[in-house]
Amino acid sequence: MVTELRVHGVTGSRAEDVLDRPLLHRVAGDTDAGFFRPRPEYGATRGPGGAVLEAYRWGNLTAGAAARALWLLLLPFMLANVALWLRPDVRPGPRAAIRALTRIFALTMTASFVLSFVEISMDLVGWQCANTARCLEGRWYLGPLVDTSTSRRLALTALIPILAIAFLWFLGRRTWSRYEAFPANTDGDGDGLAHPCFWNGKPLVGRLRSLHIAFAYATLDAVLLGILVPRDRHWLGYVCAGACLVLLVACAVAVTVRPVVDRDNPARWALGLTRAASYGAVVLTVLTLAYSMLQRDPWPATGRLPVFGGTVTALFAVQLVLLMILGAVVLGSRPKGTFLQGLAGPIIASIGLGVAVAFSAGLSYRVADFLDRRRLPSSADYVPWQPLQPPPTYEWAAAGFVLMLVIMLVVALVAGLPLNRRLRRSARVVTDADFRGDRQRDPQRAKGIDTAIADALITDHVGRMLLWVFVPTAVAAVAATCFALFAIRPVRLAPPNSLAAELLSFAVNLGTYLIGLAVLGLVLIGVLAYRYQRFRRIVGVLWDLGTFWPRAAHPLAPPCYAERVVPELAGRASWLAAEQGGVILSGHSQGSVLAAATVLQLPPEAQARAALLTYGSPLRRLYARFFPAYVNDAVLTQVGAVLARPADDAAAPDQHTPRWVNLWRDTDPIGGPVGSPAARDVRLVDPPGFDIPPGDTVFPKVDGHSGYQLQPGFGAAVSGLLQDLSGPQDSSVPHQPGAPATDQFPRIQA
Structure with missing residues (x-):
């Protein structure tokens, strides 16, 4: 009795929808991730092809409107973490350099998080607002800052970033216990999907978390001491400043030292060192x-917070230098033909940096607006300086946001429109091949199918479009950083009292509001993600792609659900294969990635009684392009090879057809072929028919990325895999009426 174990994709589908059965009961797992089967008393426990149905629902590990909105605020951390896994497949030397640079960059992203809270609480509130009568008027909650010395006001407002860091610490420990703590083998290197230790990140996450928390607190201390020590020149301040500097350097060095950050074989002293750093x-x-x-002489606070503006600019400059060095290492070591020239990691890290700056600038300007009774957050040099102002660096961030939108618009018009026309011409060829002669009868229907195919093909060109936007934006960011380092504001690029100066000032102000709206929109998308299908698709695909990978670069990023899902799937599939007669791991979309990773984790005796059915799979189309070091020809061939061994001899040479069938459509923007010899690719025609069926009033809809298991081709695939698993010793496998029992999978028109 073979079980078809279905694994859903990123949309967090209900188990009832995955199995297309209304009445289920949980047979294993819990409310976060559980295994479900149809209730036997109501019948229909077998699916198309005749296998016993079972579903694994892992969506609750990443679902939840409130939780998703909260995690979106840590999106820069997630992107910094994903950058580590986007590296090309390079030699050990460059590989170590890429890891070290990415982890240092992730550490600086934690510092950016701290400085954003320092800007709001210590600069805008504790320094600028507390010394402005108009700002304090009518605000009773700022009463503790009145008639208090400047240094004590800074200490009081420093409690806000301290609490923010403490909350990150708590959140990291909580998710560490819930996700990474799932039991797994801890022997060996673990750098590869096939290794049993790959999905056990708990030890490394714990050590990295301690270093990031230490660096966060030391960053806050450095800002506070940088303001007080030059004024006091007291020996106690110098001692604290020295200790702070040592701690910052030690954390930056530690994240690059292999005995500390090795996933599986760290030094015995590593855990003690990292804990000592955090405490x-x-x-x-x-x-x-x-x-x-401490009591000090009266100290008037005027202007902006001393040192802070230069600190923000210097940190951003360091981050850009790290990304440029990372890009140079990648370009110098990548194999020929690597997707995006191997720069996917630096590009994603740059996007994470941009999002972090946008968060900081957007929140700072909106808080300044609120405190200053909605005065303009930026002004030209010829306008008197406004009382409450974020650092001038954020003016460049606002102007850069407007420039990026302009670049995206230009790329869309100059490159996007011609590309769309070419894709539509390619789509016509596919449509005419599937529905010969039908275009002449109904051109509008054919045009609608062309559009669906062309829209799906855009996925294959996203990388090029991303590169066209990235290059000019990166050049502009470097130029803006140079201007900011020399304290040159955007409006100073134009003559005073000129139209150009007014336009630049307007662009900066517009950018501050656009950034604020973007931040608000991102949070709203997170809240609505699991209530409305459109928002679910926007967030779900990118989000679950990002949190699929372990937290090996940034330990405070959203947790990796796969560190529970893959070991749990492997345990259940092994039991089904050994005790229940066999298992077909059936994965849709992201579920196909989880299923393929699970196959590599199965013991040989379970692999001999297992088969793999994937549909709408991004393994080749997305993962092999963006993550070539971990999903490539060798890995996909290995998945097919372990599933090619006959059930009666798991040690036999791989001379048999792999028990892996992959279904795909031309209208699917995510899934695609896997490629021989790893799998038997089966193309399904979509839509299933051109004309309105008899008895109906509408055309058959274009399914695109969904509805694979509802078409006859799906049942044929399951039936063939059942025969592969049955072998000559047992050919009496029950089949659903009308489903062909064959292991040959031609091009199917459902």
Whole structure:
């Protein structure tokens, strides 16, 4: 009795929808991730092809409107973490350099998080607003800042970033216990989907988390001490500043040292060192706060927070230098023909940096607007300086946001429109081959099918479009950073009192509002993600692609659901293969990636009684392009090879047809062929018919990425895999009426 174990994709589908059965019961797992079967008392426990139906629902590990909205605020951390896995397949030397640079960059992203809270609480509120009577008027909740010395105000407002870091610490520990703690083998290297230790990231995440928390607290201490020590020149301040500098350098070095960051064989002292760093940072923060509370001579606070503006600019410059070095290492070591020239990692890391700057600038300007009674957040040099102002660096961020939108619009018009015309011409060829002679009868129907195919083909050109947007934006970011380092604001690029200066000032102000709207929109999308299908698709695909990978670069990123899903799937599939007669791992979309990774984790005796059915799979189309070091020809061939061994001899040479069938459509924007010899690719014609069926009033709809299991071709695939698993010793496998029992899979018109 073979079980078809279905694994859904990124949409978090209900188990009832996955199995197309209304009445189910959970047979294993829990409410976060469980295995479901149809209730036997109501019948229909077998699916198309005759296998016993079972569904694995893991969507609750990433679903939830409120949780998704909260995690979206940590999107820069997720992108910094994904950048590590986007590296090309390079030699050990460049590989180590890429890992070290990415982890240092991830550390600086934590510092950016801290500085965004420092800007709002210490600069805008504690320094600027507390010294402006108009700002304090009518705001009782700012009463503790009145008639308080400047240093003590800074100490009080420093509690906000301290609490923000503490919340990150709590969140990291909570997700660490829930996701990474799933039992797994911990022997060996673990750098590869086939290794049993790959999905066990708990030890590394714990060590990295301690270093990031230490770096976060040390960053806050450095800002506070950088303001107080030059004024006081007290020995206690110098001691604290020295300890802070040592801690910052030690954390930056530690994330590059192999005995500390090795996934599976760290040094014995590594855990103690990282814990000492985090607890030492807490002690140093307490001492810094105590030092800030000391009695001092009257100290008037004017202008912006000292040192802080230069710190933000310097950090951004360091981040850009890290990304440029990372790009140079990748370009110098990548294999020929690598997707995006191997620059997918630096590009995604740059997007993460841009999102972080947008978050910081958007929130800062909106808080400044609120505190300053909605005065303009930016002004030209010839206008008197406004009381509340974020750092001038954020003006460049706002102007850069407007410039990026303009570049995207230009690329869409100059390159996107011609590309769309070419894709439509290609789509006509496919439509005319599937529905010969039908275009003349109904041109509009044929045009609608052309559009669906052309829209799906855009996925194959996203990388090129991304590169066209990235290159000019990156050049502009470097230029803006150079201007900011020399304290040159955007409006100073134009003559005073000129129309150009007014336009630049308008662009900066417009950018601040657009950034604020973008941040608000991102949060709203997170809240609506699992209530409306459109938002679910927007968030789900990118989100679950990002959180599929372990937190090996940024430990405070959203948790990796696969570290529970893959070991749990492997355990259940092994039991079904050994005790229940066999298993067909049936994965849709992201579920196909999980299923393929699960196959590599099965013991040989379970692999001999297992088969794989994937549909709408992004393995070749997306994963092999963006993650070539982990999903490539060798890995896909290995999946097919372990499933090619006959059931009666798991040690036999791989001379048999793989028990892996992959279904795909031309209208699917995500899925595609896997390629021989890994799998038997089967193309399904979509839509299933050109004309309105008899008795109906509408055309058959274009399914695109959904509805694979509802078409007859799906049943034929399952039936063939059942025969592959049955072998000559048992050919009496029940089949659903009308489903052909064959292991040959031609091009199918459903």
